[in-house]
Amino acid sequence: MADTIEKNVTRGGQFLVKETKCEDVFTPEDFNEEQLMMRDSVKEFVDKELWPNKDRFEKKDYALTEESMRKAGDLGFLSVAVPEAYGGMGMGFVNTVLVCDYISGATGSFSTAFGAHTGIGTMPITLYGTEEQKQKYVPKLASGEWFGAYCLTEPGAGSDANSGKTKAVLSEDGKTYSITGQKMWISNAGFCSMFIVFARIGDDKNITGFIVENAADNGISMGEEEHKLGIRASSTRQVFFNETKVPAENMLSERGNGFKIAMNALNVGRIKLAAACLDAQRRVITNATAYANERMQFNTAISQFGAIRSKLADMATNCYAGESATYRAAKDIEDRITAREAEGISHQEAELKGVEEYAIECSILKVAVSEDVQSCSDEGIQIYGGMGFSEDTPMESAWRDARIARIYEGTNEINRMLSVGMLIKKAMKGHVDLLGPATKVGEELLGIPSFDTPDYSELFAEEKEIVKNLKKAFLMVAGSAIQKFGTDLDAHQQILMAASDMLIEVYMAESTILRTEKLAKKEGEAKVQEQIAMAKLYLYQAVDIVTQKGKESVISFAEGDEQRMMLMGLRRFTKYSNMPNVVALRETITSKLVAENQYCF
Structure with missing residues (x-):
């Protein structure tokens, strides 16, 4: 079992230098019956206990938060990640992320209380406590008797x-x-x-x-x-x-x-925070779509105006990408935990090592999804117009609640620098081979580019080639920066942050494409045209970001012929053979949203 998992699972950070097959990623479409039942139970709790009381949460009803937490404890939601030996449900890491996702959509107040209790309030004891400490405290925390x-x-x-x-x-x-x-x-x-x-x-x-x-x-x-x-x-x-x-x-x-302890707790907290931003986006998109369908201006529903349709498409695309990357990483972590347990390591140690292995991905997700939920809620306000600025609608509270996500579990600036820093450390320890691929990129820059016409007849053939090239762009920039500054690279934070943005877009875009490719193989391309459009739209936007951040980095530390060669390489690595029609992609996505009157992916 462990050998099989080791062959199929990309180790933390290796996504950058190792090709991943769509069959080897986990997606929300892969939820099993138990996970679907858990998701539906959580959604029922949120819709019954939390969403109808949004105004009470906004009026600082702390007692309601505590009462809701106790109800969540009664339903077992506080104990999902706790081993059965200590009164928990002992479910896998994907289930833990799933519950955190769907329980967090109604209000940030409850989401924060839930995350703080089940994560940093309980997890340090389950992962680092003695047997006596775990027996004494964890059952009370798992049941909601204690917080x-x-x-x-x-x-x-x-x-x-x-x-x-x-x-x-x-x-x-x-x-x-x-x-x-x-x-x-x-x-x-x-x-x-x-x-x-x-x-x-x-x-x-x-x-x-x-x-x-x-x-x-x-x-x-x-x-x-x-x-x-x-x-x-x-x-x-x-x-x-x-x-x-x-x-x-x-x-x-x-x-x-x-x-x-603090750093490992934050690693888990980061992927859970990303998950906690997902259903918040779904609900904002659903409300914004419904409002756009109802709101009439110039005798036309505003959902028919291109400016609004563009916003809805981008909101849905970012949410879909966030789901894709979050559940990909969650299953990788779960599989790593399973592999370690199969080797005879205790669950406690296996979970620590499993999460630590994917600390880079956890930081990437924390940054990407927290910024997407802020953008989503901001556009939600814009779609509502003046009404979005009113406390009578759910948009302004969604925007306010989203703002903290970029700060806690380590600020996004810290996490940007951490993601690249941890990748470099992994390379230095021999856990990720960056030197070999970076050297090949350098040789490619000095070589003559191929002028052959590639065969892009298969779905995502060109898109996957572009992702490979975006990885080369990162390796070119990061490798050159390391050569230039060596151990002083930490002092050049703006370069680290730009390189991190490139790394983030590679992981998010690849995750979205792999999820959609897997779905298309299962359902047939004709049935998933909207998801295909979202994957292509996300990649198009990712290419723009990599181009911008790559150029910003290169001109900050390279000069003369070196600079010209690297900028030429950046253009080569961000080039499309067949540029997508972005307006048409957005129309495909929004048509589905408007017809379904909700986020439906």
Whole structure:
């Protein structure tokens, strides 16, 4: 079993240098019966308990958030990722992502509470806790009897998480730690039962994690609820620890291992955040489409105007691409976990290694999908016009809720730099061969291009060739930048961010094409013309971004003949033989949306 999975699964970051067959990617069309039932159960909960109460969430009804979380616990939604041994459902990683996807569409307030509890509030214990810690705390968290919160960020420690000042001092008898410090932006603080707290012991280089039960008589106090742009009913407070006593056995993992715990928790949080932005997009698209069909101007439904149809097509395309890439990565992670377990590794260690393997993809997804949900909600407001700016419609709250997604789980700027940085580190460790392909790209630039007319008769033949070339464009830019700056590349953040945008578009475009190719083989091309149009439209836009970011990078560090050669190579690698009719593609997509009156892909 493990050998089979190893052959079919591309390792983290290898998508850049290894061809992936459409048969080897998982797509939403591959959901099994159990997953479809889970999806429908979650949607029913959202439609019954959350969506009708949007106005209460927007009025900062924190009690409703807590009540809704308890109902989610009663239905088992908080326990999907928790092993059965600790009161959970023990489902696979795809199921975990699926639930996070569909439970997050109605309101960002509940989505944040859910994500904070099931992810960073529970997962550090299931992945790093001792058996005694897991038996004591995880069943309560899985059922919703207790809620968890995660105390990492401090006034002076945000993106630089390891610079926190909170201190943990061991008592003379060695039985307890005394924790003192200030944490901020703590989700679920107002109703949580326990915290995962990160503090520094002595002059340790790295912070350490602790499980801290919430008790006011133990030196724990809180600030008032923060008044935020969005996610208004998500409880967010400062938490103060004043010589809070914590049993020594409540240290999480080993001393000094807190930074590693925090980073791995963020990796999982990033792909789950991407998933949490998907149903939010579907609902915005559905509402915008329905409104466009109803709204009459000049005796015509505005859904018939090209300016509106263009927006709807782009919104649907980005959502479809986000689904494609998110579930591709989720299944890759699940398969890696399965392979590790088949080797005899514990589920705990297998899940850690599985997620860590795809940290690059998790960062890519976090950036791409969080920015797509913001764009989608912004265009949703525009389609509604003046009404979109009103609290009486769902668009303005969707826009406000979407804004935080680009900040938490590591800002998008941090994640952009991380994605390229982690890829380079993998290459240096020999996990991804970048040097060989980059060298071949350099040789190709010096060679004479072929003038043969390629055969693009098969579906996506040209598109897949373009994706290969976009990968070459990235390798050319990133490889040259590494040669130019070496270990100082980290200091050139603008180049890293531009290269990251190229990397993001490669992964997202390829995922969309592979999903659609797989679907077309199953259903027949005639039945999936809209999906084919979305895959082609996304690639067309990706080529533009790669061209722009590649040029920006090249002219920033190359000069003279080197610059001219690289710009010529960039033009070669972003060239179409048969340029698609973008207006026609958008018309194909929007015609389906308008006819179905909803997001229907």
